[in-house]
Amino acid sequence: MRNSNREWVFAQRPEGEPDMDSFELRESDVPEPRHGELLVRVRYLSVDPYMRGRMRDAESYAEPWAVGETMAGAVVGEVVESKGDAYEAGDLVTGNGTWADYSVLDADSVAPVDPSVADPPASLGVLGMPGRTAYFGLLEVGDPNPGDTVVVSGAAGAVGSVVGQIAKLSGCRVVGFAGTDEKVAWLTDDLGFDAAINYKAVDDYRAALDDAAPDGVDVYFDNVGGPITDAVFTKLNLDARVAVCGQIAHYNDEGVPTGPRKLPQLIPVRATVQGLLVQDFATRFEGATEQLGEWVASGAIRHRETVVDGLDNAPEAFLGLFSGDNIGKQVVAVADSTN
Known part of the structure; x- marks a missing residue:
């Protein structure tokens, strides 16, 4: 230690x-766990x-x-030190920390982390809060039906990439918006999206949607807001469902x-727009994580983490979210198992 x-x-x-002035790195004593708490070395x-x-x-x-x-x-x-009955030193866990x-x-x-299912960073992405957000946001709020067209903004991010793959498993046509040609290729070549649009390379989002979603949009999973959402709203079909997850x-x-x-x-399409907070489904997290784990283990859902090395670089990793630096889930490697 x-x-x-x-x-x-x-x-x-x-x-x-925000910029680096929003953050300050300080040194303090290693905290002491109390009864019912775990001291963990953050990986x-x-x-x-x-x-x-x-x-x-x-x-x-x-x-x-x-x-x-x-x-x-x-x-x-x-x-490192356990004052809880269910865990002991050496166990790998995930939970809310600092x-x-x-x-x-x-x-x-906390929940145990099983490296045999996926590498540990996946517990912060596809097997963590982002994956559960995608699961409940699409299946409960978006309510997709086979043959529907599902459009996802921020599709190459931690949530959007899982949304699109669950939509494909549900028998839907899937279209994603992303910000680079590399991300577009990842969505279509690796994740199975039917079409993807590099929003930084097109001038007319509505025209791009005419090509990518010629039958209109039945489900829109919105991670972004702004002009992309404005364009998608003009393409909504009768009884369309819109899940508002983020507005980055x-x-x-x-x-x-x-x-x-x-x-x-x-009004004319009688669309439903609903905000989404994953915490509303907290009593069902275990079942969702189990299903996501099965999909990951079988290869039905693929995932990717952009890992930034070093606690010193945590603010830069956070700020990079707003410039689209990450593909999949953005995480920071604080310590690995060898140091």
Whole structure:
């Protein structure tokens, strides 16, 4: 063990897009677990778009971080000291921790990590919160039927890439929006999407959708918002379902963006638009993770993690989410099993 614990602290609230001034790396004592807690050596930590909302001093579904608070999120860690009955030193677990070398986790809230199913970082992606978001968001909110056309924005991200593959397993035609030719190729060549659109390489999203989704859109899984969503709304079919999972195009806006009003387009097609919070399905997480694990183990669902090495680089990994640096799930490797 290290003699001290490095941890990233939320240093100041950003205006617009965050930068390195929002973070400060500090040294502290290695924390002591109390009864019912685990001290883990963090192997991998997750950075996610929703964390941008926690940087605002405003009420939301996730409590804002206080300035000076240690950055928090999902981690995979190796148990160093256990004061819980179900785990012992050496066990690999995942749960809610901090951006640090060592973190204390609630023993009742963690789950074991099985490297025989997938490499440990997958527990922060396809087998973690993003995978469960895709599972419930598509199957419960999107409610796809065989033969439907499903369009996914942010399709090469941690959530969108799983959404598209579950839609294919459900017998749907799947179209994804992504931001590079490499991502488009990954979606179509590796994940089985029927079509993908590089939104940075086309001027007219509506025309691109005419080619990629000639029969219109039955289910839209929205991770992005902005002009892509405006274009998809014009292509919705009768009784279409829209699952609003994220709006990363607007997360750094200081004001509310305005533009052509799109709600009238929902009237003639009687479309349903529903916001999605995965925590609403918490009582069913175990079943979803089991099914996702079976799909991953069989090869029915493929996954990819973009791994940034070193705790020192955690802020850069987070900031990279807003420039589309990642393919699949963005994670930070804090420590591996050999160091």
